[in-house]
Amino acid sequence: MEQEFAIATQGLTKQFDRHIAVNELDLQINSGEVYGLIGPNGAGKTTLIRMLAAAEEPTIGEIYIYGDRLLCDGSNPKLKQRIGYLPDDYPVYEDLNVWDYLDYFARLYRLRQPHRRRRIYEVLELVQLANKRNSLISTLSRGMKQRLSLARTIIHEPILLLLDEPVSGLDPIARMQFRDIIKVLQEAGMTIFISSHVLSDLAELCTSVGIMEMGFLVESSSLKELYARLSRQQIVISTLGSLEGLEAELKNCPWVEDWQTIQGTSSLRVHFSGTLEESAELLRALVSAEIPVTEFRTTQEDLESIFLKMGHQQAS
Structure with missing residues (x-):
């Protein structure tokens, strides 16, 4: 040993x-x-x-x-x-x-x-x-x-x-x-x-x-390897305008996988498969479309999300 x-x-x-x-x-x-x-x-x-x-x-x-x-x-x-x-x-x-x-x-x-x-x-x-x-x-x-x-x-x-x-x-x-x-x-x-x-x-x-x-x-x-392998990149996007307008623009972006509304806010949590440069491109596209963006920040899925996701994978 x-x-x-x-x-x-x-x-x-x-x-x-x-x-x-x-x-x-x-x-x-x-x-x-x-x-x-x-x-x-x-x-x-x-x-x-x-x-x-x-x-x-x-x-x-x-x-x-x-x-x-x-x-x-x-x-x-x-x-x-x-x-x-x-x-x-x-x-x-x-x-x-x-x-x-x-x-x-x-x-x-x-x-x-x-x-x-x-x-x-x-x-x-x-x-x-x-x-x-x-x-x-x-x-x-x-x-x-x-x-x-x-x-x-x-x-x-x-x-x-x-x-x-x-x-x-x-x-x-x-x-x-x-x-x-x-x-x-x-x-x-x-x-x-x-x-x-x-x-x-x-x-x-x-x-x-x-x-x-x-x-x-x-x-x-x-933990580093687990995050690299299983943690999806997320972007939190907030807007002063309607979420429908923001969602319509996100549908045009090939790197956006899906999104959820953050309860009680005018914000979306977006799962994003692109690079940092491509996230910057998404932000430019939102501004060009006159979406009033007040927040745009990239994060990683946390350990709890990874754990729950793995549990679903084991069950399926």
């Missing part, structure tokens, strides 16, 4: 009775990536992450972490120490204070003084909870509890982080705070594997993305 992969799987399969949750999955993730895993409920995301964390034994198949084979038995404890795993339903101990909670896990990982104390301070600073170190966990907001869970997950300085739906149920500010911490961890050289339904979070965070459907990995590529 090649050393440069932080995670590599071969034929990874998990079967529960007659249900195959993960089906012959081959996955390669480079060191230092933030890899986002997208998929509906029941796609197999949590089962996959549990196998990568050695919390679930594969039915068949192999997992390699930085080139070493991962097994669920007691072998290779040093390899497991390199992994930090945050499940989607991990309980926090409400009657402990923040410091004692982290100290408890640091002791479980056999961190010794004075390094243990220093490390607890470090992770509290990172997750922006240093001023809450003496607070009871029961008094923390949901977002704070999630950041505390992340602090617990990285207390032993893992180099691979497995996060299962970490922003689920958080408000927009809490999601943004969590996202900022993930960026810092990536900059520090950590490899991060993150599953989420919140596609906009993955688009901002990830370098690569995988899409799971019914146990299969139907897509796995860098």
Whole structure:
């Protein structure tokens, strides 16, 4: 197995009775990536992450972490120490204070003084909870509890982080705070594997993305390559005049594929197959036809549109 992969799987399969949750999955993730895993409920995301964390034994198949084979038995404890795993339903101990909670896990990982104390301070600073170190966990907001869970997950300085739906149920500010911490961890050289339904979070965070459907990995590529292959160019055009006049002109343009009205506005979202020069030509044609254009900007389809489109392709 090649050393440069932080995670590599071969034929990874998990079967529960007659249900195959993960089906012959081959996955390669480079060191230092933030890899986002997208998929509906029941796609197999949590089962996959549990196998990568050695919390679930594969039915068949192999997992390699930085080139070493991962097994669920007691072998290779040093390899497991390199992994930090945050499940989607991990309980926090409400009657402990923040410091004692982290100290408890640091002791479980056999961190010794004075390094243990220093490390607890470090992770509290990172997750922006240093001023809450003496607070009871029961008094923390949901977002704070999630950041505390992340602090617990990285207390032993893992180099691979497995996060299962970490922003689920958080408000927009809490999601943004969590996202900022993930960026810092990536900059520090950590490899991060993150599953989420919140596609906009993955688009901002990830370098690569995988899409799971019914146990299969139907897509796995860098975000850049995915956008280049599947994201159609769009032009948002707004007018002071009637949309009918604008639409009549768009019908004359060979590079316009189709368009939708942006609800509640005098704007159209146009799917455009031409080059930048040809989009400039379209703008000239609209102005020549005396269409009162107030906005003309090119964008790309977002990750959510790509995901939905891929889902339709899989279904058809």
